[in-house]
Amino acid sequence: MEKHDVLILGGGPAAITMVKNIKGKRDIAVIRPEDHSMIYCAMPYVIEGLLPYEKTLKTDDLVTDTGAELIRDTAESVDFEKKIVKTADGSEYGYNELVIATGANPILPPISGADLEQVSTFKTEEDLKMILDLVDSGIESAAVVGAGAIGIELAQALNEKNIETNLIDMMPTILPNMLDKEMVEKPQKALEDLGINLYLGNKVVELKGDKKVEAAVLGDGQTVKVDLVIFSVGMKANVEFLKDTELNIGRDGIIINDYLETSIKDVYALGDCVQFESAITDEVVPGKLATNAVPMGRIMAANLLGDSRSYKGFYNGTATKVGDYFVGNSGLTEKMAENDYDTVTGYADFTTAFPIMPFAEKVKLKLVVDRESKNVLGGQVVSGKPVTDKIDQITMAVQYGVEVDQLIEFSYSSQPYQSFYPAHNLLVKAAENILDKI
Numbered sequence: 001m002e003k004h005d006v007l008i009l010g011g012g013p014a015a016i017t018m019v020k021n022i023k024g025k026r027d028i029a030v031i032r033p034e035d036h037s038m039i040y041c042a043m044p045y046v047i048e049g050l051l052p053y054e055k056t057l058k059t060d061d062l063v064t065d066t067g068a069e070l071i072r073d074t075a076e077s078v079d080f081e082k083k084i085v086k087t088a089d090g091s092e093y094g095y096n097e098l099v100i101a102t103g104a105n106p107i108l109p110p111i112s113g114a115d116l117e118q119v120s121t122f123k124t125e126e127d128l129k130m131i132l133d134l135v136d137s138g139i140e141s142a143a144v145v146g147a148g149a150i151g152i153e154l155a156q157a158l159n160e161k162n163i164e165t166n167l168i169d170m171m172p173t174i175l176p177n178m179l180d181k182e183m184v185e186k187p188q189k190a191l192e193d194l195g196i197n198l199y200l201g202n203k204v205v206e207l208k209g210d211k212k213v214e215a216a217v218l219g220d221g222q223t224v225k226v227d228l229v230i231f232s233v234g235m236k237a238n239v240e241f242l243k244d245t246e247l248n249i250g251r252d253g254i255i256i257n258d259y260l261e262t263s264i265k266d267v268y269a270l271g272d273c274v275q276f277e278s279a280i281t282d283e284v285v286p287g288k289l290a291t292n293a294v295p296m297g298r299i300m301a302a303n304l305l306g307d308s309r310s311y312k313g314f315y316n317g318t319a320t321k322v323g324d325y326f327v328g329n330s331g332l333t334e335k336m337a338e339n340d341y342d343t344v345t346g347y348a349d350f351t352t353a354f355p356i357m358p359f360a361e362k363v364k365l366k367l368v369v370d371r372e373s374k375n376v377l378g379g380q381v382v383s384g385k386p387v388t389d390k391i392d393q394i395t396m397a398v399q400y401g402v403e404v405d406q407l408i409e410f411s412y413s414s415q416p417y418q419s420f421y422p423a424h425n426l427l428v429k430a431a432e433n434i435l436d437k438i
């Protein structure tokens with residue numbers, strides 16, 4: 001039986017980050033079934049035609065150049081007592097330490113017609129190829145179910161390809177986990193202006209067709225003609241093969257502590273396959289992100305080399321692009337916070353450059369603060385220019401327990417191309433707005 005010092009199950013961003021940071025200092029094998037790990041975040045832009053699909057394929061040498069062995073197989077069971085992993089091709093691998101990084105798979109709801117052809121989820125190379133082939137074949141209409149970031153990016157890509165695109169979500173607005181109602185109005189209108197048909201507050205209850213999908217039936221009885229349906233309604237941790245073991249698994253993935261240790265000695269887990277608990281509320285949160293998986297990979301690598309670093313928790317800073325709007329969120333929206341906190345919100349409306357500059361775009365920031373502690377709980381930005389830097393500033397405030405009266409003292413920079421006049425800063429202004437209300 002082949003035995004390795006460290007055995008990693010899964011070959012996604014979490015695993016790749018780990019082996020790159022361990023740099024051959026331990027004997028490692030990575031077990032992964034698929035031909036290519038992917039740059040998932042870029043997949044919608046391949047459909048849109050911005051990138052050739054080959055650019056999203058990660059090469060094996062990301063793993064093998066570190067000295068790690070890459071085994072193309074699927075782990076089917078783990079004997080935690082004997083420290084042996086059995087795989088689909090009948091092989092067995094021993095380990096001293098096991099790292100589970102098997103990620104999450106998109107959910108395909110069990111509705112009637114979900115097994116028809118041209119109904120898919122969106123994650124694998126096969127999903128991407130299938131959609132690209134259908135787009136090239138000249139399909140006329142599609143439905144994307146789920147108006148989160150991935151669904152929105154996908155809907156815009158299909159629409160860009162002159163496919164009649166329908167975006168369906170059971171929530172009353174798009175991006176319900178990212179933007180509060182008043183912040184989402186303009187981006188949502190922008191999506192409609194692109195020609196995308198929005199069916200919000202509505203559910204797909206059935207798919208109809210002979211062999212291929214032909215129509216989506218909605219909860220309110222409407223029928224939407226479709227040649228393709230893609231579900232983007234959330235992710236489920238890939239832990240089925242471990243469910244009958246003694247490993248502690250929660251409703252949303254493997255339970256770990258801050259050191260990425262599981263309930264079993266010498267077994268660790270990280271990335272999308274673990275249960276994310278909000279660093280703010282301790283509640284289980286959805287939104288599996290590479291921006292959690294990759295930092296966890298760095299911490300795991302350090303710890304496997306003898307360090308004792310902890311993961312500081314899930315804040316889930318996210319961003320996307322809707323029409324000409326760049327939007328993002330970190331921490332809690334006002335809606336998410338309403339059950340646990342008495343919140344106060346503040347706003348700032350400026351421009352992305354000095355307003356006298358010809359290319360200045362509007363930018364709006366909303367801050368959500370806990371009235372009692374005055375801690376920042378979260379914030380949202382809607383802008384004509386990229387927002388991730390601003391989202392990361394908000395995360396920093398939330399993560400390090402910044403109080404709103406500290407935020408008004410925030411020291412900032414200003415330059416005609418890159419910010420509003422020195423007179424104002426978005427975060428400071430929103431914080432002042434909150435203090436006025438308190």
Ligand SMILES: Cc1cc2nc3c(=O)[nH]c(=O)nc-3n(C[C@H](O)[C@H](O)[C@H](O)COP(=O)(O)OP(=O)(O)OC[C@H]3O[C@@H](n4cnc5c(N)ncnc54)[C@H](O)[C@@H]3O)c2cc1C
Pocket residue numbers: 009010011012013014015031032033034037040041042043044073074075076101102103104122123150238241270271272273288289290291292293
């Ligand atoms: C379309 C799309 C767009 C996205 N956009 C963004 C974005 O803009 N920003 C962001 O932060 N995140 C984004 N994400 C999320 C991000 O891709 C994931 O959070 C990230 O890939 C998680 O990394 P991971 O290594 O934990 O899991 P995964 O990437 O899921 O990798 C898991 C690996 O485990 C393997 N595996 C599964 N089961 C087994 C088994 N039994 N045995 C062996 N191997 C197994 C899989 O085949 C895979 O290699 C996006 C995801 C998608 C699908």
